[in-house]
Amino acid sequence: xxxxxxxxxxxxxxxxxxxxxxxxxxxxxxxxxxxxxxxxxxxxxxxxxxxxxxxxxxxxxxxxxxxxxxxxxxxxxxxxxxxxxxxxxxxxxxxxxxxxxxxxxxxxxxxxxxxxxxxxxxxxxxxxxxxxx
Numbered sequence: 001x002x003x004x005x006x007x008x009x010x011x012x013x014x015x016x017x018x019x020x021x022x023x024x025x026x027x028x029x030x031x032x033x034x035x036x037x038x039x040x041x042x043x044x045x046x047x048x049x050x051x052x053x054x055x056x057x058x059x060x061x062x063x064x065x066x067x068x069x070x071x072x073x074x075x076x077x078x079x080x081x082x083x084x085x086x087x088x089x090x091x092x093x094x095x096x097x098x099x100x101x102x103x104x105x106x107x108x109x110x111x112x113x114x115x116x117x118x119x120x121x122x123x124x125x126x127x128x129x130x131x132x133x
Contacts, residue, residue: 052087059098062105075101 046054059079064072078094087095 055095055099056082056087058102062102066105066108067101071101 059075059082062075064075067075075098078090078098081089081094090098
């Protein structure tokens with residue numbers, strides 16, 4: 001009887017060790033499945049830092065003489081704030097204002113080119129759904 005009890009205890013120990021090994025292997029497999037995916041080098045993703053640098057460069061390249069004096073004062077004030085601290089200190093509305101000013105600045109044709117530059121409009125074609133004639 002004593003030999004049978006010893007055998008049962010040995011089998012219980014082997015089963016416990018096997019269960020622990022299965023649990024460890026399962027956790028390793030789950031951890032390996034959760035590995036971080038890295039963006040491809042040519043992806044469109046940009047970090048927040050890069051976006052902030054590009055935005056600051058776009059704002060700094062504006063020709064302030066072409067802005068209305070009220071807007072110019074606000075842009076100068078915000079650019080000084082960015083230079084003193086960083087772009088992250090801007091509120092959402094301040095950042096939106098600078099983006100609108102930069103976008104408007106890029107859209108406006110310089111005064112010296114207004115008379116010589118003509119813009120052609122592409123022909124208007126109606127949009128049709130596929131399969132319709």
